[in-house]
Amino acid sequence: MKQEERTVCFDSELEIEAYRFKGIMQNFPNHFHEHYVIGLIEKGQRYLSCKNKKYTTSTGDLLLFNPFDSHTCEQIDNEVLDYRCINIKPEIMQKAVLEITGKNYLPQFNQQVIFRSELVPLLQELHHIIMEEQLDFKKEEIFFFLIEQIINEYTEPVLQSNSEKINTEIQIVCDYLENNYAERIALDELSYLAKMNKYSLLRNFTKLKGITPYRYLENIRVNKAKKLLENGIEPIDAAIQTGFVDQSHFTNFFKNFIGLTPKQYQNIFINNDKNNFKEDKKEN
Incomplete structure (x- = not known):
């Protein structure tokens, strides 16, 4: 069986990540990203679930995910996947939108799958x-x-802030998770903050966010760990600082969600810094 290929590159000019997965068999559990994702299926078929809709994606389809769009992805009939995507942080997207439209806002994709898109090339x-x-x-x-x-x-x-229909209590819980991700958090605490019983919290949170509170917390921890790894923090320290039980649990969880081990992900930025250093030396 042909070995999987996973390649990631950070472009320092555009300030975006580019991922390429080739020959991938991995299923990805329910998760979200803190950035925008624009991806394409080069080969293979996948079952995709996003925002309570189910899709069967295949070659030539364009995928669009907003920050915090929870989604799952699984293979069909052991068919391998070739996939490319770019990841754009909200502040970079906002800057690009301002240049393009003259308006300072964050766009919201209204479709997640564009079948046989003309934008793929x-x-x-x-x-x-x-x-x-x-x-x-x-x-x-x-x-x-x-x-x-x-x-x-x-x-x-463009939406006005007063038109956003996010339940206030659930947003309080989200804010608490984002500010206390490194701590041990009990469901009782979240229930108290939301002024709901535990079952109502779980039901309402999952309905609004498309993901359970605990899965939401795990996603926050992974995204915070990514930033630490980018800044040269060792994986074991990144695991501790973001609330994971141990490095093994952190490594397995990180790879399930990102498709790379923490060390593989960190090497992208180490190699990029080395290349920048070489360029600086040549200029001097």
Whole structure:
């Protein structure tokens, strides 16, 4: 059986991550990302569930995930997956949207799967340029054209803050989890904060967020651990600082969600820093 290939590159000019998974058999449990994800299926089929909708994705489909869109993904009939995506932090997306539209806001994708999308070749070209570490401005040109078309075709109109329909009590729980992720948290605490009994909290939280409170907490811990790893913190210390029981549990959980081990993920940024150092030496 052909070995899986997992490649990740951070582009320091665009400030985005590019992932490429080839020959992947892994199922991904219910999770979310704190960033936008724009991905494409190069080969294979997958069952995808997102925001209470189920899809069967296949070659040529474009995937769009907002920050905190919970989703699951599993293989069909042992078929391998070839997948590319770019990950865009909210502040980078906001900056790009401001340049494109003149409006300062975060867009909201209104479709998660675009079947046989005409934008796939554009994303493939951008992804290839990032992976090849090409430095000309064609990369930025494609990036802006891609984001512009997605905004025009697949996002909601600009929403006013008073139109957001997020339950206040559930948001209080989310804020508490985000501020106390490294601590041991009891369901009784969350129930008290939400002013609900435990079952009502679990039911309402899952309905609104598409993910259970504990799974939400685990996602926060992984995303915080990513930032620590990016800054050179050793995996064992990242595990401790983000509330995981031990490094083994952290490594297994991290790989299930990200598709890479903590060390593999950290090496992306170590290698990127080395390349930047080499470039600086040449300039001097």
